[in-house]
Amino acid sequence: xxLSPIIKSYNCHHSHLLNQYRGVGTPKIHNGDEQQQxxxxxxxxxxxTPIKVNDIILKNRIIVSPMCLYSCVDGEMNDFxxxxxxxxxxxxxxxxxxxxxAVLPNGRITYADxxxxxxxxIEPLKRIVHFIHNFGCYTAIQLSHAGVRGSSEIPFxxxxxxQQLLKDTIKTWDTWNPNTMTLNDIKIVVESFxxxxxxxxxxxxxxxxxxxxxxxxxxxxxxxxxxxxxDEYGGEFNNRIRLLLDIIKVVKIECCGSGNRDTNHxxxxxxxxxxxxxxxxxxxxxxxxxxxxxxxCEILKREGVRVIDWVSREPERVRATGILTSTVGNIxxxxxxxxxxxxGKADFIMVGREHLKNFPLFTYNASKDxxxxxxxxxxxxxxxxxx
Ligand SMILES: Cc1cc2nc3c(=O)[nH]c(=O)nc-3n(C[C@H](O)[C@H](O)[C@H](O)COP(=O)(O)O)c2cc1C
Numbered sequence: 001x002x003l004s005p006i007i008k009s010y011n012c013h014h015s016h017l018l019n020q021y022r023g024v025g026t027p028k029i030h031n032g033d034e035q036q037q038x039x040x041x042x043x044x045x046x047x048x049t050p051i052k053v054n055d056i057i058l059k060n061r062i063i064v065s066p067m068c069l070y071s072c073v074d075g076e077m078n079d080f081x082x083x084x085x086x087x088x089x090x091x092x093x094x095x096x097x098x099x100x101x102a103v104l105p106n107g108r109i110t111y112a113d114x115x116x117x118x119x120x121x122i123e124p125l126k127r128i129v130h131f132i133h134n135f136g137c138y139t140a141i142q143l144s145h146a147g148v149r150g151s152s153e154i155p156f157x158x159x160x161x162x163q164q165l166l167k168d169t170i171k172t173w174d175t176w177n178p179n180t181m182t183l184n185d186i187k188i189v190v191e192s193f194x195x196x197x198x199x200x201x202x203x204x205x206x207x208x209x210x211x212x213x214x215x216x217x218x219x220x221x222x223x224x225x226x227x228x229x230x231d232e233y234g235g236e237f238n239n240r241i242r243l244l245l246d247i248i249k250v251v252k253i254e255c256c257g258s259g260n261r262d263t264n265h266x267x268x269x270x271x272x273x274x275x276x277x278x279x280x281x282x283x284x285x286x287x288x289x290x291x292x293x294x295x296x297c298e299i300l301k302r303e304g305v306r307v308i309d310w311v312s313r314e315p316e317r318v319r320a321t322g323i324l325t326s327t328v329g330n331i332x333x334x335x336x337x338x339x340x341x342x343x344g345k346a347d348f349i350m351v352g353r354e355h356l357k358n359f360p361l362f363t364y365n366a367s368k369d370x371x372x373x374x375x376x377x378x379x380x381x382x383x384x385x386x387x
Contacts, residue, residue, distance in 0.1 A: 045370040046341040047334060047349065053306055053324060054275045056138055056206050058094035058348075060374075061341060062363050065328050065352035066097040066142040066209065066279075068113060070154040075102065075115025077124045082131060088355060089132040092363035092374045096132060097209055097277075097309075097350075098125075100144040100216075101200075103192035107145035107217065110154045111171045116143065116196040125203040133204070140207035140277060141200045143193055143251075147217030148226075150175045178220045178227040178234070186233060186243060189217070194250035201254055201274060208251055208274060210244070213281035213311050218244050222296070223288045241296055244278075248303050251276055275306040277326075282312040290314065297321050309350065316345045326350050334369030 042049075048060045071080050088096050102108040102115040115121055129139045151172045176185060197208050212218040220226045221243045227234050233242050255274040278300055282290050294317055297308050301323040308325050310318045315327040326348035331337050337349040355362045367374045 045334070045338045045372060047338045047366060047370060048372045048374070051324075051347060053207070055273065056275070058138060059136055060092070060094045060363070061348045062093045062095075062337070062366065063326060063348050063350045064088050064093050064096040064355055065350040066099050066211075067352050067356070068099045068109065070110050070112040070156065072112050072114050075105070075108070075113065075117065075121050077114055077121075077128060081114075081124075082128050085128050086131045087360040089135040089137040091355075091360040092135075092367065093137060093351075093355075095138040095140060095207070097140040097142050097207075098128075098205075100142050100146075100211055101196070103143055103145055103189070103196040106150060106173045106176060107147075107189075107192070108150055109146045110152050112154050113146075116141070116199045117192060119199060122199045122203045125200070125205075129204040138206040139204070140209050141203075141205045142209040142211050142279065143196050143200070144211035145176070145189060145192075145217035147215075147220045148175050148177045149214075149216055176217060178217070179229060183231070186246075189243070190246045190250055193247045194254060197251045197254035206274065207277055207307075208255060209277040209279060209309060210247060210251065211279050212244050213279040213309075215283060218247070219281065219283065219288070222292075223283055237292055237295065241299065244296075245299070245303060248276065248278075248300065248305060252304055276304065277307040277309050278305050279309040279311060280318075281310075290317070294318065294321065297323055307348070310346070315340075316343075319344065319346060324348070328352060334366030337366060338370055 046061065051058050051061060069081065069084065072078070085096055085098065099114055100109065102113050102117065104117050105115065107117075108115060116125070125141070132139050151174075153171075176189075181189075193210070200208055210218070212222065215226075221233060222240050224240070227240055229235065229239075232239050234240065255276055280293055280296065282288055282293050290312075293312070297310075297318050298321045300308065301321060306324055308318050308323050309328070310325055311328055315325050319325040324347045325345075327340055327346035328350035331340070331349055331351050332354045337351075340346055340349060351362050358365060364374065
């Protein structure tokens with residue numbers, strides 16, 4: 001990729017952002033594995049050490065975990081999302097993964113989910129991405145199909161969280177499940193992931209995340225108990241991962257950049273210009289085992305996926321496969337995040353709820369915990385933050 005928009009903006013209009021680590025020296029850029037050795041020779045906590053993912057350089061290791069806001073109309077984001085994600089970007093995190101965004105209308109969890117199944121949904125996202133970029137923060141979008149978990153009520157409207165709604169022509173739809181989907185339905189899903197990726201790239205996203213976790217459609221195909229198909233998409237491990245691999249293949253085509261979609265980029269393990277992340281979870285040891293997940297991560301690495309967004313325990317086992325790995329779950333402060341990185345469990349820290357509880361100050365508070373000065377990230381507020 002030519003100079004990314006972020007680096008350009010650093011160089012042109014936001015050169016002050018380069019000073020955000022002042023007091024701790026020039027940040028070194030690491031490629032995952034080098035981090036522990038390098039840290040012994042520098043005072044910069046790993047959490048605030050930049051890291052390269054393909055052509056983008058994240059300024060620290062803090063990523064906002066994808067979190068549904070259930071506030072869209074017909075899949076379109078609006079001013080609420082601009083302010084929400086914009087505030088998080090100002091807080092100093094390196095990347096925000098925008099919430100689960102449905103590749104098809106029947107791939108939404110609720111009728112108020114974000115979507116990228118049609119071109120008119122690109123423009124509102126473009127505005128948000130552009131705004132986030134002004135703060136030296138990168139963007140990813142999580143593309144998802146909810147499968148059997150779709151057609152639900154908005155959790156904060158109904159106490160009984162995410163209960164499926166009774167038939168209602170406006171708010172509900174027939175959900176797809178791995179066992180009843182026809183080969184044509186599968187083809188539609190694969191094509192939809194490709195088209196949604198094309199739209200995400202057009203909106204300016206810096207990375208694409210595929211959601212294969214949390215019991216949604218792709219996770220449903222991976223699992224031995226929820227997938228009882230007898231064709232090439234069910235049964236043995238290689239069949240159950242086939243849908244995800246089909247999707248990765250077409251997503252890669254769109255992530256290779258316009259005018260550069262040559263066959264080399266489509267071959268296994270070729271670095272796509274726009275990095276692909278995959279969110280993976282172990283559902284239960286007996287149905288979607290840790291060993292199978294690790295095998296899956298190895299295959300995803302070979303297929304050119306750059307980051308595994310691992311939402312289960314033992315992230316170090318994923319990282320041992322040599323793929324960039326993130327960990328998430330109950331991380332509430334800088335010390336805890338730094339410890340996970342120091343122990344070599346992950347390359348990135350994703351933080352979900354703590355970003356909302358201390359909205360939007362998680363990164364700022366973590367910098368205080370670790371005695372790093374990032375005040376320059378929000379120069380307009382720096383007088384307030386000076387101690
Ligand atoms: C309100 C809310 C919405 C969420 N939406 C998504 C989502 O869109 N996609 C996803 O993969 N996970 C989603 N999650 C899970 C989070 O990304 C994260 O993995 C989880 O909350 C654990 O991290 P935490 O302890 O830092 O919150 C959501 C969590 C919350 C609390």
